[in-house]
Amino acid sequence: MRTAKFWVIIMIISLLGGCSQGPFPNRKTVSYVEGELAKLAPVQINSDLSGLSDGDVEALKQLLQASHLIDSLFLLQVDPENPGLRAELVDAGYQKHLELFDIMFGRWNRLVNDEPFLDHHEKPLGAGFYPTDMSKKEFETYIQNHPDQEEAFTSEFTLIRRDSSGLKAVPYHVAFPKVRRIADHLKNAANATDDPSLSRFLNLRADAFLTDDYYESDMAWMDLSGDLEIVISPYEVYEDALFNYKAAYEAFLCRVDHEESQKLKNVAQYLNDMERHLPIPEKHKNYDRGSSSPIKVVQELYAAGDTKAGIQTTAFNLPNDERVRKAKGSKKVMLKNIARAKFDKCWIPIVNTILAEEPLQNVSFEAYFNHVLMHEMSHGIGPGLITLGNGKETSVAKELKELYSTIEECKADVLGIYNVKYMLDMGVFPPDLQNSMYASYLGGMFRSIRFGIDEAHGGGVAIQFNFFMEKGAFFVNENGKLDLNAEKLYPAIVKLAEKVLMIEATGDYKAARDFIKEYRVMTPVMQGYIDELQDVPVDIRPSFDLAEILGMAENK
Numbered sequence: 001m002r003t004a005k006f007w008v009i010i011m012i013i014s015l016l017g018g019c020s021q022g023p024f025p026n027r028k029t030v031s032y033v034e035g036e037l038a039k040l041a042p043v044q045i046n047s048d049l050s051g052l053s054d055g056d057v058e059a060l061k062q063l064l065q066a067s068h069l070i071d072s073l074f075l076l077q078v079d080p081e082n083p084g085l086r087a088e089l090v091d092a093g094y095q096k097h098l099e100l101f102d103i104m105f106g107r108w109n110r111l112v113n114d115e116p117f118l119d120h121h122e123k124p125l126g127a128g129f130y131p132t133d134m135s136k137k138e139f140e141t142y143i144q145n146h147p148d149q150e151e152a153f154t155s156e157f158t159l160i161r162r163d164s165s166g167l168k169a170v171p172y173h174v175a176f177p178k179v180r181r182i183a184d185h186l187k188n189a190a191n192a193t194d195d196p197s198l199s200r201f202l203n204l205r206a207d208a209f210l211t212d213d214y215y216e217s218d219m220a221w222m223d224l225s226g227d228l229e230i231v232i233s234p235y236e237v238y239e240d241a242l243f244n245y246k247a248a249y250e251a252f253l254c255r256v257d258h259e260e261s262q263k264l265k266n267v268a269q270y271l272n273d274m275e276r277h278l279p280i281p282e283k284h285k286n287y288d289r290g291s292s293s294p295i296k297v298v299q300e301l302y303a304a305g306d307t308k309a310g311i312q313t314t315a316f317n318l319p320n321d322e323r324v325r326k327a328k329g330s331k332k333v334m335l336k337n338i339a340r341a342k343f344d345k346c347w348i349p350i351v352n353t354i355l356a357e358e359p360l361q362n363v364s365f366e367a368y369f370n371h372v373l374m375h376e377m378s379h380g381i382g383p384g385l386i387t388l389g390n391g392k393e394t395s396v397a398k399e400l401k402e403l404y405s406t407i408e409e410c411k412a413d414v415l416g417i418y419n420v421k422y423m424l425d426m427g428v429f430p431p432d433l434q435n436s437m438y439a440s441y442l443g444g445m446f447r448s449i450r451f452g453i454d455e456a457h458g459g460g461v462a463i464q465f466n467f468f469m470e471k472g473a474f475f476v477n478e479n480g481k482l483d484l485n486a487e488k489l490y491p492a493i494v495k496l497a498e499k500v501l502m503i504e505a506t507g508d509y510k511a512a513r514d515f516i517k518e519y520r521v522m523t524p525v526m527q528g529y530i531d532e533l534q535d536v537p538v539d540i541r542p543s544f545d546l547a548e549i550l551g552m553a554e555n556k
Contacts, residue, residue: 023088024097028117033096039111040103040541041345045337047301047546048255055194056228059202060253060301061550062189066182066232067251067304071105073176074249074305077239078106079128085118103310103541110310111538113452125402126242131162136242142167154398156247156320157212157234171212172234179209186232195226205232218319222294222328229254229298229333235318236306237397237405238456244397244404248306252316252333253546260297260336264373266428268293271329273426274419275381279498284505286384293329293380295373300335302546311451311539314339315372317379317412322395325384332376339369341540342447349536351443354529356483359439367433367440371416374423378415379408383504399507406520407512410460411500417441418497421490442474442484446529450538453520463519465526467496476525 049057075082085107089098100117104110107118114123124132130139139160143150152158152169159170173179183206190202201224204217214233224230231254234247271293275285307313315334319325343365351363387393397404420437423429445465451458468474473489476482503512547553 023092024094024118026119027094027097030096033100033117036100036109036111036117037096037103037541039538041537041539043341043345043540043542045300045341045542045544047544047549048299049549052227052255053194055192056198056226057550058192059189059198059228060546061552062185062192063230063232063251063253064302064546064550064552066185066189067253067302069178069182069185070232070249070251070305071308073178074309075105076176077128077246077248078309079123082106082128089118105309110455111451113454124242126160126246127239128159129240129246130160130242131167134160134162134167139167139243154243154245155212156237156245157214159246173210173212182232183207183209193226193228195228197223197225198228198230202230208233214319215321215323218321218324219328221319222324222331227256227258229256229296231316231318231333233319235320237320239306241402244400244402247320250305250307251303252300252307252313252335253302254298254300254333254335257297257299257336261295264295264297264334267373267377267423268295268332270423270426270428271377271381274377274422277419277422278382278415278501279494280382280501280505284383284501286382288326288385293377294331295334295377296331297334297336299337300542302544303542311455311457312338312342312542314342315376317376322384325380330380332373332380334369334373334376336369338540338542339372340365341542343368345540346447346537347444350446350533353532353536354446354482355439355443356477356479356481359442359482359484362436362439363443364433364436364440367420367436368444370423370429370433371420371437371441371444373416374419375412375416378412378419382411382415382501386505386507388507394507396504396507400504400509400512403509403512403516405456406459406463406516407500407503408460409456410463411497411504413460414464414493414496414500418493421493438484438486438489442482446526446533447538449526450530450533453522459516459520462521462526463516464496466519466521466523468492469523469525471495482529 086101089101097118101107107116107121108114108123109117116122143153149169153160155169157172159175161168161170186202186206190199193199201217201220204220208214208217231250231252234249236250237244237247239248240246272287275287278285313335315332317330317332319330347368351360383396385393385395400407417437420429424434445461448457448461449465453459453462465474468489471488471492472485473492474482474484499515503515
């Protein structure tokens with residue numbers, strides 16, 4: 001006969017998440033999950049729709065429904081098993097695990113190098129884009145043997161699947177039937193809005209979801225001129241850690257801050273000057289990415305898909321299509337309410353913990369925000385489409401493969417601070433930024449490094465930090481705090497910028513691999529500061545009230 005004591009013990013084990021019965025017997029404990037959730041500071045994102053036209057409000061209702069579908073598509077891209085896993089979590093009543101699952105879009109903890117928290121199943125490098133048993137060598141060998149299929153296999157908009165005849169490429173619009181419902185919502189939104197530029201974009205983007213040809217709608221997106229800034233598409237390739245080929249679905253619903261955007265508009269006029277100022281030979285400079293480079297400051301109303309998974313996006317630079325960049329440049333969109341929330345909840349506690357007294361006194365939100373701006377601007381300059389020594393016309397992304405994201409994020413970051421100084425020298429930014437730009441640059445590094453150095457942004461920052469420590473531009477003072485030597489830092493910035501730009505200009509995969517191996521290292525110094533920051537939130541966990549404001553039920 002089982003005693004009351006026995007059942008008490010069973011209940012305690014169950015509450016701790018260590019019970020071997022039921023689904024996910026190897027799941028992490030509830031205390032582990034609560035600890036991971038605590039790394040993300042809760043933030044309420046309030047939607048101010050006052051002054052928007054009735055048509056734009058009605059369009060937002062349709063766009064919110066489309067965004068919910070984007071969440072479901074990205075969930076499948078991460079892992080085709082995800083819907084089933086989520087249903088099991090719901091049925092089992094594992095509320096905390098479900099909360100972490102929804103944040104991470106799956107069973108892998110994006111804050112800890114994709115550590116599994118429901119079982120011991122490691123995340124495939126290719127996520128759900130490729131067969132889990134497919135190796136890089138098999139993929140590359142298949143293309144070598146079937147050169148006529150290379151374009152389809154390396155396309156951003158195909159899944160690679162295996163059947164009885166071997167590997168095959170399946171277009172997104174075939175693999176994901178829900179795109180038809182997304183297209184319907186976009187058409188409805190296009191009909192509702194009274195903004196002609198938004199209506200044109202949404203109609204073209206609806207068609208693109210049904211064909212996977214996003215060129216015309218990307219061109220139209222560059223011309224948005226109203227109160228809403230809408231992104232809804234497969235764009236970023238970070239989720240594909242195998243090759244960085246496959247684009248993940250995401251959505252941003254934003255309201256344009258016209259006053260703040262006007263303040264930054266002047267920076268876009270210097271795009272070609274920034275290109276001319278790059279520390280590389282003239283033959284590698286790229287003046288064909290378009291002279292137009294719109295900058296918009298927005299307030300985020302809602303986010304979905306790839307951009308909402310784990311770490312939140314502060315700004316983005318799109319589109320990624322080099323044909324569009326050549327014709328019209330790229331658009332830089334700054335999510336100011338998200339940036340402010342990160343600065344207050346994560347950034348300030350970090351710098352208060354690790355920075356020496358002098359740089360700490362000089363940090364500022366404006367310096368932080370302007371570096372984010374110039375980071376995004378810098379994605380749009382430098383090599384894009386390149387010609388190799390053998391005459392092959394290609395792109396940096398195709399040549400650097402899975403290394404591209406880390407090298408490109410490193411490039412954008414170091415060119416970001418390089419171009420902040422250039423804008424200061426040109427008199428575009430106010431002189432008082434001079435004292436705070438380097439301090440704020442150093443102060444922000446550990447926010448990214450804490451994401452993990454195997455992640456593209458964190459890895460790119462680790463490269464910079466270790467490079468500048470090696471040059472003596474960053475150092476640890478007698479009190480164990482981080483300090484900087486401004487006289488050594490700028491020459492080191494130039495040297496690092498030249499290094500990563502030339503790796504991209506030559507499409508040198510081996511040089512990229514060797515460089516990353518040398519500098520993307522978790523050193524004792526870095527680890528020591530990360531340990532000091534254990535109780536500081538890594539990022540924010542936004543809650544959106546847009547559905548409530550629109551009088552709609554939030555999708556779960």
